[in-house]
Amino acid sequence: MLLQIENLHARIETKDILKGVNLSIQSGEIHALMGPNGSGKSTLANVLMGHPSYTVTAGRVLFEGKDILEEDPEKRAALGMFLAFQYPVEVPGVTVGKFLKRSVENLRGAEGSLNVNKFIEELRALMDTMGMDRSFINRYLNEGFSGGEKKRMEILQMLLFRPKLAILDETDSGLDIDALRVVAQGVNRLRGDRFSSLIITHYQRILDYIQPDKVHIMMDGRIVLSGGAELVRELEARGYDWIREEVRV
Amino acid sequence: MSETVTVDIGEYKYGFAFPDRSVFKTRKGLDEEIVRTISQMKNEPEWMLQYRLRGLEAFRRKPMPNWGADLSDIHFDEIYYYAKPTEDRKERWEELPEEIRATYDRIGIPEAERKFLAGVGAQYDSEIVYHNIRADLEQKGVIFCAPEDAVRDYPELVRKYFGTVIPFNDNKFASLNTAVWSGGSFIYVPPGVRVEIPLQAYFRINLESFGQFERTLIIADEGSFVHYIEGCTAPIYSRNSLHSAVVEILALKGARVRYTTIQNWSNNVYNLVTKRAVAYEEAAVEWVDGNIGSKRTMKYPAVYLMGPKAHGEVLSIAFAGKGQEQDTGGKIVHTASDTSSIITSKSISKDGGIASYRGLIKVYPNLTGIKSHVVCDALLLDPQSKTNTYPYIEIESEDVSMEHEARVSRISEEQLFYLRSRGLSESEASLMIVNGFLDPLVKQLPLEYAVELNRLIELEMEGSVG
Numbered sequence: 053m054l055l056q057i058e059n060l061h062a063r064i065e066t067k068d069i070l071k072g073v074n075l076s077i078q079s080g081e082i083h084a085l086m087g088p089n090g091s092g093k094s095t096l097a098n099v100l101m102g103h104p105s106y107t108v109t110a111g112r113v114l115f116e117g118k119d120i121l122e123e124d125p126e127k128r129a130a131l132g133m134f135l136a137f138q139y140p141v142e143v144p145g146v147t148v149g150k151f152l153k154r155s156v157e158n159l160r161g162a163e164g165s166l167n168v169n170k171f172i173e174e175l176r177a178l179m180d181t182m183g184m185d186r187s188f189i190n191r192y193l194n195e196g197f198s199g200g201e202k203k204r205m206e207i208l209q210m211l212l213f214r215p216k217l218a219i220l221d222e223t224d225s226g227l228d229i230d231a232l233r234v235v236a237q238g239v240n241r242l243r244g245d246r247f248s249s250l251i252i253t254h255y256q257r258i259l260d261y262i263q264p265d266k267v268h269i270m271m272d273g274r275i276v277l278s279g280g281a282e283l284v285r286e287l288e289a290r291g292y293d294w295i296r297e298e299v300r301v
Numbered sequence: 302m303s304e305t306v307t308v309d310i311g312e313y314k315y316g317f318a319f320p321d322r323s324v325f326k327t328r329k330g331l332d333e334e335i336v337r338t339i340s341q342m343k344n345e346p347e348w349m350l351q352y353r354l355r356g357l358e359a360f361r362r363k364p365m366p367n368w369g370a371d372l373s374d375i376h377f378d379e380i381y382y383y384a385k386p387t388e389d390r391k392e393r394w395e396e397l398p399e400e401i402r403a404t405y406d407r408i409g410i411p412e413a414e415r416k417f418l419a420g421v422g423a424q425y426d427s428e429i430v431y432h433n434i435r436a437d438l439e440q441k442g443v444i445f446c447a448p449e450d451a452v453r454d455y456p457e458l459v460r461k462y463f464g465t466v467i468p469f470n471d472n473k474f475a476s477l478n479t480a481v482w483s484g485g486s487f488i489y490v491p492p493g494v495r496v497e498i499p500l501q502a503y504f505r506i507n508l509e510s511f512g513q514f515e516r517t518l519i520i521a522d523e524g525s526f527v528h529y530i531e532g533c534t535a536p537i538y539s540r541n542s543l544h545s546a547v548v549e550i551l552a553l554k555g556a557r558v559r560y561t562t563i564q565n566w567s568n569n570v571y572n573l574v575t576k577r578a579v580a581y582e583e584a585a586v587e588w589v590d591g592n593i594g595s596k597r598t599m600k601y602p603a604v605y606l607m608g609p610k611a612h613g614e615v616l617s618i619a620f621a622g623k624g625q626e627q628d629t630g631g632k633i634v635h636t637a638s639d640t641s642s643i644i645t646s647k648s649i650s651k652d653g654g655i656a657s658y659r660g661l662i663k664v665y666p667n668l669t670g671i672k673s674h675v676v677c678d679a680l681l682l683d684p685q686s687k688t689n690t691y692p693y694i695e696i697e698s699e700d701v702s703m704e705h706e707a708r709v710s711r712i713s714e715e716q717l718f719y720l721r722s723r724g725l726s727e728s729e730a731s732l733m734i735v736n737g738f739l740d741p742l743v744k745q746l747p748l749e750y751a752v753e754l755n756r757l758i759e760l761e762m763e764g765s766v767g
C-alpha cells in the first residue's frame with residue numbers, strides 16, 4: 053500500500069475539520085476525491101503534506117508503510133509526495149528557474165545537481181508539452197500568472213519531480229478545456245505502476261480525461277461513500293443530496 | 302553553479318581580534334590635548350589643527366540627536382580616539398605586520414584587489430596601513446591616497462573642498478569627526494577621466510572600546526567617472542565601539558560618482574555616519590548603501606542637486622537582526638530645475654531587530670521639471686521585529702512630479718509551506734524569500750558585491766535557525 057490514512061482527525065485553531073478519514077491508495081492507482089465546498093478536501097491535502105497550521109488530533113498516515121505525521125513537509129516531498137495547490141502562492145523576486153533548480157536538487161539529491169544544461173533542456177521540453185512559453189523560466193514564481201498559468205506551473209512541477217503520489221487539489225477548477233486537457237495529459241503521462249494520484253475535484257469533467265480507479269465522496273470531514281468510476285456519473289446526475297440522505301450527515 | 306558556504310550557525314565571520322600592538326595610542330576620552338596630539342602625530346599644517354579645534358568646540362556644544370536610534374549607551378569618556386597600528390603605510394601587503402596582513406587575508410582584500418579593483422586603501426584602527434593604486438590610473442592623473450597624504454601633497458585641493466559639503470558644525474558626530482578624524486580616502490579624478498574599475502577602501506577596527514573616524518573626500522572633476530567601494534568589519538567585544546565617518550563628494554559638471562558601502566560591523570559598534578554629495582549641472586551621484594551589521598546605525602546619504610539635469614540616487618539595503626537598529630534612508634535636495642532623484646529602500650527585520658527608513662525629499666522654490674521617486678519596502682520575518690517609515694517631503698515648487706510608495710510585508714506561512722512542500726528546508730525557503738525580496742535591488746550591484754551581500758544575508762539568516 054502506498055498511502056494509508058487511518059481515522060485521521062485534524063483541526064485548525066480550535067475548529068475540528070477532519071473527523072475520521074479512512075482512505076487507502078495502492079501504487080499505480082488514481083483516486084478521485086469529491087465533495088461539496090467546505091467538506092475538508094483541501095484540509096486533507098494540506099494535512100497530508102504537513103501544513104504547520106493544522107493539528108492532527110488522532111489517527112495515522114502511512115506512506116509506504118511508514119508513519120509520516122511527524123515529518124516536515126520537505127521530508128514528505130523527498131519521500132515522493134507532491135501537492136498541486138488549489139491556490140498556488142506568489143513568491144516575488146524568486147525566478148521559476150531558480151526555484152525549480154533548487155527543488156530538483158533537493159528532491160533528487162546528488163543526482164539533481166549534476167548538470168545545469170541538462171536540467172534546462174529537460175525543463176524546456178516539459179514546458180513545451182505543457183504549452184508554457186519558455187520565458188516563464190525567468191519570471192518570478194506565480195507572480196502575475198493567470199489562474200490557468202498557475203495550474204500549469206503546478207503540473208509542470210509534478211512532471212519534473214516525478215512523485216510517487218500526486219495530490220491535485222482542484223487543479224481543474226477554472227481551467228478552459230484546452231488547459232484541462234494539458235493537465236490531464238500530464239497526469240496520464242506519469243500514470244503507471246509507480247505513480248498514484250489523489251485528484252480532488254468538483255466536476256466530472258477532468259475525470260472524462262483521467263479514468264479514476266476509485267472515487268470517494270467527502271462530507272463534513274469524513275469519507276462517506278466510495279465506489280468506482282460509475283459514482284461520478286451518478287453524482288453528476290443526482291447531486292450530493294441523495295448521499296446526504298443515504299448516509300444521514 | 303551555486304557555491305555552498307559552510308559556517309557555524311549564528312557565527313559572525315569577522316569577529317576575530319588580535320592583541321593590541323599599537324605603536325601609539327592616546328589615553329581614553331577626548332579633550333583638546335588629544336586633538337592636538339592627533340594633529341601633531343600627522344605633522345599637520347596649522348589650519349587643519351585650527352579646523353579640528355573648531356570641530357571639537359562644536360562637538361561639545363551640540364546636543365545628541367533626540368530622534369532616530371537609541372544612543373543612550375554611548376559613553377564618550379570610555380573610548381580611545383586614536384590608535385596608530387604601524388609606523389608607516391605600505392604599498393605591498395607582504396610588508397605589513399603578520400597579524401594585520403592575516404586580518405586582511407581573512408577578509409579577502411588582497412584577493413579582491415587582484416581580481417577586480419583598481420586601487421585599495423586598508424585602514425586598521427586609526428591609520429591607513431596599506432595603500433595602492435594601479436599605475437595606469439596614476440599616469441592619467443587620478444589621485445587616490447590617504448587624506449593625511451593629501452593634506453601634505455595637495456594642500457590647495459584639500460583646502461578648497463575639505464569641509465565644504467559637510468561643515469564642521471553640521472551635526473554632533475560630524476563635529477566629532479572633524480576634531481579627531483584619521484584615515485579615510487582622498488580621491489581626485491581629472492576632467493574626462495573614467496575610472497572603469499572600482500577603487501576600494503576597507504575599514505577594520507581591531508581594538509576594544511575604540512572610535513574610528515575616517516574622513517573621505519572625493520572630487521570628480523568635469524565629465525569624469527569613478528566607482529568607490531567601502532567595506533568594514535570589527536571584532537566582537539562586550540564593550541561598545543564607535544564609528545563616525547564623514548564622507549564628502551563633489552561631482553562637478555557632467556561627472557558621475559557611484560559610492561557603494563557594504564557595512565558589516567560587529568554588533569557592538571555604533572555606526573553614526575554623515576555622507577553627503579553635491580552634484581553640479583548634468584552630474585550624477587549614486588549611493589548604494591548596504592547596512593548589515595552594527596548595533597545601531599544612523600546614516601542618510603544625501604545628494605544636493607546643484608545644477609540643471611543633475612541626478613541623485615540612493616539605494617539602501619538594511620538588515621536588522623537581534624539587538625540591532627538600522628535607522629537609514631536618504632536625502633535629496635533639489636536646488637535646480639530639471640533635476641531628478643530616486644530613493645529605493647529595502648529593509649529586513651528579524652529576531653526583534655528594528656529597521657527604520659528615514660528620508661527627505663526637498664525641492665527649493667521657483668523650480669521646474671523636478672522628478673522624484675521614492676520606494677520603501679520592508680520585510681518582517683517574525684512578529685517581534687519592527688519597521689518604521691519616516692518620509693519627509695518639503696516641496697516649495699509647483700512643477701514637481703513626486704511619487705512615494707511604501708510597503709510592509711511579512712514572510713507568509715503559505716509561502717514557506719509552498720517552498721517546503723517542494724523539498725526546500727525551512728531555512729532555505731526563508732532565505733529564498735528574503736533574496737527574492739532583495740533581488741530587484743541586488744541586481745543593480747556590481748556582481749562581486751551582489752555575491753558578497755547575498756552571502757552576508759545568508760549568514761544573518763542562518764543565525765536564526767536551530
Ligand SMILES: Nc1ncnc2c1ncn2[C@@H]1O[C@H](COP(=O)(O)OP(=O)(O)O)[C@@H](O)[C@H]1O
Pocket residue numbers: 064067069087088089090091092093094095096
Ligand atoms: N485557515 C482556516 N481557518 C479556519 N477555518 C478554516 C481554515 N481553512 C479552512 N477552514 C474551514 O475548514 C473547512 C474545510 O475547508 P476546506 O478543507 O478548504 O474544504 P474544501 O477544500 O473541501 O472546500 C471549511 O469550513 C473552512 O471554512
Ligand SMILES: [Mg+2]
Pocket residue numbers: 093094095138221222
Ligand atoms: Mg478546497
